[in-house]
Amino acid sequence: MSLSRASRAALLTAVVAAGALTLSACGGGGGKSGGGGDTNFVTDTGGISTVAKGERTAPGKLAGETLAGTALDIADLKGKVVVMNVWGSWCPPCRAEAPHFAKVAKESKAKGVEFVGINTRDPNKGPALAFEKDYEVEYPSLYDPAGKLVTHGFPKGSLNPQAIPSTIVLDREGKIAARSLKALGESELRKIIDPLIAEK
Structure with a gap:
């Protein structure tokens, strides 16, 4: 049975609306940069992108x-x-990286x-709270069930999250300095944040 033109258009609209995070949700990031247009960031072959200090933008x-x-504002x-x-x-790569994030966060x-x-x-907090308890995640997490923060919190052309998991790192000035579109181990995580700790 074929779909009518209106049905196909409605289906396409629904797919596009769900697209930003679901295209590569819970998948490993490739080595391509995102954001489109004239960007000033470099992606290494491991799917980790960085921006030079003078080229960074704020989220x-x-x-x-x-x-x-509790209320939380990243700007603070x-x-x-x-x-x-x-x-x-619900994301297996998120579970894989959670112990590394909990450890590096403490240290x-x-x-x-x-x-x-x-x-x-x-869709509800129960499984997420159980996840934090299971993996001893002590840092806070903003609750964004519909993905509004993820979709609207990062300017076009910046290093933005395009998969789950994604990791975005802000420098001390609150500007986007690095992004990973894959699950990270401890050494990869430290490789991203250590240069930013050392920045003056």
Whole structure:
């Protein structure tokens, strides 16, 4: 049975609307840069992109309620290196990287690094809270079930999250310095944040 033109158009619209995160959700990132247009970032073969200090841009507003029910605004963390990890409790690569993030978050806090999760596409908080408990994730996570923060919090042409998991790192000035579109191990995570800790 063939679809009518109106039905095909409606289906296409639905697919496009779901597209930004679902195209590569829970997949490993490739070595391609995102954002389109004339960008100033470099992607290495491991799917980690970085931006030179003078070329960085600030994200949009990234604020809301955490899984624990408290208010959190990323802008309040300016002056620290901020590691934002986009994750979902349903995502196997997110589970694989969670112990590494929990460990590095504890060990780097004294060096001026703050970790913040952005929990997305979990329709209720229960599984996400269980995930945090299971993996001993002590840092807060913004609750973003519909993906609004992820979709609207990053300017076009910047290093933005395009998969789950994604990790975005802000420098001490609150500007986007690095992005990974894949699950990260401890050494890869440190490789991203250590140069930003050392920046003056």
